Amino acid sequence: xxxxxxxxxxxxxxxxxxxxxxxxxxxxxxxxxxxxxxxxxxxxxxxxxxxxxxxxxxxxxxxxxxxxxxxxxxxxxxxxxxxxxxxxxxxxxxxxxxxxxxxxxxxxxxxxxxxxxxxxxxxxxxxxxxxxxxxxxxxxxxxxxxxxxxxxxx
Numbered sequence: 001x002x003x004x005x006x007x008x009x010x011x012x013x014x015x016x017x018x019x020x021x022x023x024x025x026x027x028x029x030x031x032x033x034x035x036x037x038x039x040x041x042x043x044x045x046x047x048x049x050x051x052x053x054x055x056x057x058x059x060x061x062x063x064x065x066x067x068x069x070x071x072x073x074x075x076x077x078x079x080x081x082x083x084x085x086x087x088x089x090x091x092x093x094x095x096x097x098x099x100x101x102x103x104x105x106x107x108x109x110x111x112x113x114x115x116x117x118x119x120x121x122x123x124x125x126x127x128x129x130x131x132x133x134x135x136x137x138x139x140x141x142x143x144x145x146x147x148x149x150x151x152x153x154x
Contacts, residue, residue: 038105041069046131049075050103051151053113056096064090069127071150075102075111076124079147080138091147102151111151124148 028037041047046067055062066077079091094100094113102109116124125148129135139146 037065038103040105044131046128047104051077051090052101052103053090053093054097054100056093062090062093064088066090068151069131071124071127073153075151075153076116076127077149077151078128079115079149080142084141085143087144087147091149094149099154100151110154112154113149113151116148116150120150121148124150 037048038050039048046069049066049068050063051066052061052063054060068075068077070076079088081088081091098112098114100111100113102111115121125135128148132138
């Protein structure tokens with residue numbers, strides 16, 4: 001389900017706080033040799049994984065930490081970029097080359113990414129709303145609809 005711009009916007013820390021937190025998270029994951037920073041999704045909490053895409057300009061691997069939940073055999077995430085206006089680079093990369101690698105706490109999967117549409121998007125958005133009560137307020141900060149991204153295991 002989508003939101004209207006008139007919905008109240010949830011508190012969001014300054015951009016520098018968000019980007020610093022991402023860098024620290026990624027650094028702790030690397031420094032710990034992958035022992036810290038990932039977690040499985042639970043019924044009431046999204047999981048954390050590393051998604052590695054192919055850079056659309058460089059052709060080089062690009063990794064980012066994402067939140068996700070499982071939907072049958074698929075993994076679902078949001079292309080939110082910390083709720084900033086531009087699309088996240090990883091989502092632009094995935095649109096250019098949909099094949100990627102998803103690293104979970106206990107396995108590495110080859111996946112193909114796509115945007116959910118229609119009823120599927122509405123259903124998955126509602127699931128995110130159950131995990132994050134501030135979702136609609138955060139989404140209202142973006143001028144465009146936030147993509148719900150489905151990662152299907154190859």
